[in-house]
Amino acid sequence: MTFEQPMPAGGRLVVNYAAIVNAMLLLLVSLGSFTFIEPSPYDLVLVAFFGVWLLSGFRVHSSIIPLAALVVLGNLMSFISIIPWFHVDDSFIYWAQSLYLSITVIFFAVLFGEDGLRRSDLLLRGYLISCIVAAVVGVIGWLDIGGTAVYFSPEGRAMGPFKDPNVFGSYLIAGYLFLLQRMLLGLTKGVIGVTLSLATILLLLSGVFLSFSRGSWGAAATATVLMSAMTYYIAEGAGARRRLVVIFAIVVAAAVAALLVALSIEQVRDVFLVRASLSQDYDVGETGRFGNQLRSLPMLLELPFGMGPLRFRSFFGLDPHNSYIGAFANAGWLGGFAFLFLIGVSTFVGFRLCFAPSPFRRNAQVVFIALLMFFLQGFQIDIDHWRFVYLLMGGVWGLEAARLRWLEKVSAQEQDTPPARA
Template sequence: MSSPATASASTLARFDLRSGIRKSAAHRIALVLVWLTIAASSIVFTEPAPVDALTIGLMILLPVVGLVEAKPMLWAGFAVVLTMTACGEISAALARETGIAVSHMTVSLYLVAAWFLFAAFIAKEPERHTRLVLNAYLLTGILAAICGIAGYLDLFPGAFDLFTRYGRASGPFKDPNVFGPFLVAPLLTALHLWLIRPPRRGLLPLLAAAILAVGILFSFSRGAWAAAAIGFAIYGYVYAITADTNRQRAKLVALVLFGIAALGLILTAALQSEAISDLLEQRAALTQSYDEGPDGRFGGQMKAVGLILENPLGIGSAIFTRFYHHEEVHNVYLSMFLNAGWIGGLLYLMTCTGTLVFGFRHVFKKSATSPLFLIAFAALAGNICEGVLIDSDHWRHFYLLLALVWGMMAASPRQARPARILGDRRPILLQRPLLIPPSRRLARIVAPMRRSIGLEPVSKSTGKIPGWRRDRGRIIAPA
């Protein structure tokens, strides 16, 4: 008969068949809380949001239960973004209103810490943890899109006032310009599920993709439209190149054709409403009335460029709208130069461009996480490009996507470089002795081997290297 202690231990621990290790109750509870945190990330009626309280709790819980693994690559990236944040704090200390600037940079510091936490969480078990995050993200994205559609169409009393802003769908967000880009990653996830599943199991992902696409459309955010187009273009290009069979490529082509036809039908139906057609025509224009003139968006950006050149240390966060222009810069890269000075702005620009470059290289590596990485990278690339049109430095989902990409890249095993020193075919007496020791990662000398000087112990009795022998004038390495 088992003792109470044994029974308690068997109750608190479960054997995970996939990973082959025992998962404690605390371990499983932590995973549930991660799922809930991601699922709550779309509820942003107020600041701070519920997701912030959950994230701060995870900052304590995940390291305690051992669900994070900080790889060297993550520490390097963390050092870069911390330096960028420190530059912002220095700029805030010199700002005309220090309190507002410091408060803004404190939020940036929290988001950087959240990025590092989720990246280390992904690096611990890349495939399982990424699937957990994307599944929760897909569900909350669908619910947010349904709220946005219901609000825009005013499907129930109070829906329009609750889920729209400026006459555009915003869902449970305060700004439709954040609501739209938030749905890009769930949209790509749903399309990916349709591509990899058989036709009978692909109906639900296709329905989810349709809901998410309509949500993005009704946000009437030009940046969200661009982010979705860029994200799908990257996903489709890489998927077509890396697909194993032509059947998979044909399914992708069918998806593109079906999407174009469905979009045409949706636009045709939407244009039947005069209000929708007017708003769609207005938002589809390349420039708006508020973009032009010295007080418009472009005029504000020119003011920002002048301030950047005059202030190497920056002017402080949230100062531009209080003293220099009536609205934000609408360009996150210019904003970072204003908020954190030349050094901080360059570090932010290097972080984004470096993520795109190294992520695009990583996306072609075959691994169990390749499809998941492609989804996260394509969505992140769309959001990074959208930064040219809007200030995205405080978007929570941006840092989540950044964490997914960095976490999977950091967890990827490094590939050994190929051999660079080839065998010397000349007679023994004409060969040069090797003075550089071979790499520990991969042997760089191929047979016939050459005797190394000072690299092997020499027997005091015989004066020879143990294990080495001579055959027909050649020195043969031990097997």
């Protein structure tokens, strides 16, 4: 959309809103890792971005309606659950943050539903920038360069510009997948390009490793296998698939070599051996994380409106560390099922988007696989207030809307084409 205004000298001032929106999208996503201050730069830019986007005009595709309906239902039930706890500050703030994040997922879905290819490119490139910055900060903090460990790597676990090493490690996966896919598809050209990409991949994986987050480790490994399988599926020709296998082997070998070097350092090895255990002290026992989750189930069956936002901790002394149990605790039965359906339908949409031929399939594979890893991590950590989960979920739904618009356009063009003569 173009806005024209006469200039004093008789010329015209032309404001290209599409270019401004895309530039603000790149800036927004590039700031996504700076969450250690509140409100974060991401949130401040997002508010301004939303206003500019509204001025540019937009269209909402009907495929986004199920997303909006599930989000509205979940927030409505969460509001009902919070009524007895409105006087409790942390509950109200939690509910308000949930409402804000829910609005963002619909916003991103509509945003990526238009000009989806260009905007998803900007999303992935901006996300990579933020991942590189976060990984550098995390590694510097873990090495305690300039006494930065107290800020960026407390307790010997890198967390970069985040407040939690688990969030830090998980955040880096999408940036890593973007580079991995480009290398597997042969989109990284030249010796210098391949070397830089491989070095950046090792940097991001170093950040994931030094977070000492078991969930992030598992998510990175699973995402690597899934991305390689999907890329192999869409690769054209035996030659491309052979190259893919070779590059995959090189990346895995480089990652294993880096891991062995890291484990040769006593400080790293000691923390690794502790964190590599499938269960920690706070996981086991009747009052541990898993014990609390089991004890909460009978209670939740008797509470159709849930315990109220953040009230799980008042019963058990800890948060549920399971987003699915947390959904029922925070928003009751209907709110919990709305969350489950949202995850389930988003997963279905994501897989269809990744396998159906379209111009958006390659970018969608990165966005959806990263999102799917967060969904899986939701079984062992609370992801419901991770900003980038809503960004990627909106990306998946928006790209599906863009794909359906593309199919409608192709179908219309085919109908307008006269039949060929025999």
